[in-house]
Amino acid sequence: MDTTALAGALRLAMGRIVRRLRQAHAVGDVSLSGISVLARLARTGPDSPGSLAHLERVRPQAMAGTLAGLEQRGLVSRSPDAVDGRRVIVSVTGEGRAVLEQRRSESVSRLARALDEFTPQDRQALHDVLPLLDRLAERL
Numbered sequence: 586m587d588t589t590a591l592a593g594a595l596r597l598a599m600g601r602i603v604r605r606l607r608q609a610h611a612v613g614d615v616s617l618s619g620i621s622v623l624a625r626l627a628r629t630g631p632d633s634p635g636s637l638a639h640l641e642r643v644r645p646q647a648m649a650g651t652l653a654g655l656e657q658r659g660l661v662s663r664s665p666d667a668v669d670g671r672r673v674i675v676s677v678t679g680e681g682r683a684v685l686e687q688r689r690s691e692s693v694s695r696l697a698r699a700l701d702e703f704t705p706q707d708r709q710a711l712h713d714v715l716p717l718l719d720r721l722a723e724r725l
Contacts, residue, residue, distance in 0.1 A: 595721075606692050615660065615684055618643070618651045623660060623685045626677040631664075633672055660684055 607617060615623070622637060632640075638648035652675060655661040660681035666672035677685075700708055 606695060609691065609695055615658070615688070616651070616654070618647070619655050619660070620685065620688055622648075622651055622655065623677055623681050626661065626675065627682055627685055631674045631676040633666070633674055637675065655681065 618641070621641060625637065625640060626632065634648050634652055635645060637652070638645045641648065643651075652661060652663075656663060658680075660678055661675050662678050663673050663675055666674050700711070703711070
């Protein structure tokens with residue numbers, strides 16, 4: 586099997602799935618970059634804006650804008666670094682965690698409704714490929 590052709594087909598299929606899930610969210614929802622930052626903070630804990638920019642692979646100015654929007658909505662909070670008072674540490678708030686969980690629940694519900702239309706054999710085939718997709722994601 587041609588790995589380049591497989592890579593192209595995977596990219597296309599995964600891109601379509603992600604786009605469709607993203608399109609389901611209402612205008613005015615938290616941006617995709619905001620959701621990504623909330624998810625990172627919820628998963629790995631408080632961090633500095635500079636570190637978040639590096640980890641999210643965006644410029645510090647872009648991260649500053651994302652964080653300002655999240656803070657304005659009460660989804661993150663800023664506090665001085667206990668070690669270096671000149672630095673700021675950003676944490677996800679309880680409201681931020683709730684928004685993140687709601688967004689995940691909506692996406693999972695939408696996927697589940699779509700999967701209900703698949704045969705049990707199709708659902709099993711998708712289930713069986715999940716470890717391979719996880720392994721692929723780890724290598725990217």
